[in-house]
Amino acid sequence: MNVYDTTRMYDVMAPLGYTPSNSYEDADMVILNTCHIREKAEDKVFSDLGRVRLEKEKKKAGGEKMLIAVGGCVGQAEGAEIITRAPYVDMVFGSQSYHQLPEMVTKAIRDGGGVVELDFPQVQKFDLLPEVSNTQGVSAFLSVQEGCDKFCSFCVVPYTRGAEYSRPLAAVIYEASKLVDGGAKEITLLGQNVNAYHGEMTDGKTASLAYTIDALAQINGLERIRYITSHPRDMSDDLIAIHGSEKKLMPYLHLPVQAGSDEILKKMNRKHTRDFYFEIIEKLRKTRPDIALSCDFIVGFPSETDENFEDTMDLIRRVNYASAYSFKYSPRPGTPAATDENQVPELIKQERLARLQALIHEQQTTFNQSMVGKTLKVLFDREGKHNGQLLGKSEYMQSVYVKEIEGLRGKITDVKITGGFLNSLTGEVIN
């Protein structure tokens, strides 16, 4: 979502003559669009700020100016504290106020910094943002939903992104058609709780995510639809069903469970059990047998025992994932779990994470190797790591590398898979 928000910041700043820059030397302003989800992400902001400060000083020595802004969820959570800790920061703003960037910049230039904007405005930023520009390319993001009302006991999102909000259906369809006009063939619908989406329609009813996917699939030129991130509780039957009926909806789902023990799930306030999760997976696989599943896991949540952790390992074995993200529990200020007395020692967290990741890597490699010899449709959207290589995504979200062929970039093409590895596939383009 921060990637999407950043493209919208470009749109907001374009009328003032600001364009994205690849180097500090050219930059009149540096915005760090930050993440607060775990302590590590937050620490990164301050180490990055140290580097940006040096660039600002270099400019100053040459008689030039550079504005430094901290936006996003760290901005939202820490506010003016950031300027106290790093006085060379000129502006701090939250994830709901970046539509006000032009005013903030004007104020920062006039007053020499000190701008803090953290409101959750009454009017949604989406209603005040300019139209999307066409900078996203063949694979584009589109935020349809923001915020969360679930309040998992470890998570800062309800506090930093605010209450759950869905954009009206017409706005979503309009933005999608603009992105497609600009060359997008794939759109990933975004939301912290994207499958809770319930967008207002002109007739006063609300559109579910499944209804929205169906509507978007009618757009000519749009070939792939994805959505991320979903909550098991909101995996409604119509959404599961559309995985079987809508060809443009990709056979991949990121469905975090966080833990495999009912005891821990309860303490996490996840509002679902492990059996409920298994039922959803079973329904999905019945509807779309080849669906690739992805997940998020937290290890070392307060009071997690060895036995609780083994339940998570068991869940992973039973589901069999195509990929997964996993994290050590990180206490976040203001969340209930942070003050739990039964924090798990760091060393135990490390051991559990290593074991869990080894299992996930095994499943991921097996999944990728199972593609060898098959023909997959790949959307090529960027250069590969090495010269003369192109990188694309399979329908199952795997990275696929091929030898570059002229005119291939931006297209969806059949690729015969020749190699399967932990994080990628290699293949040859079929004419």
Ligand code: 5AD
């Ligand atoms: N500690 C560790 N991981 C966390 N996540 C969210 N909050 C925390 C936390 N306090 C993880 C969850 C979520 C993903 C985006 O980040 O797994 O799904």
Ligand code: SF4
């Ligand atoms: Fe955070 Fe997701 Fe739980 Fe919402 S549902 S509180 S975003 S982990």
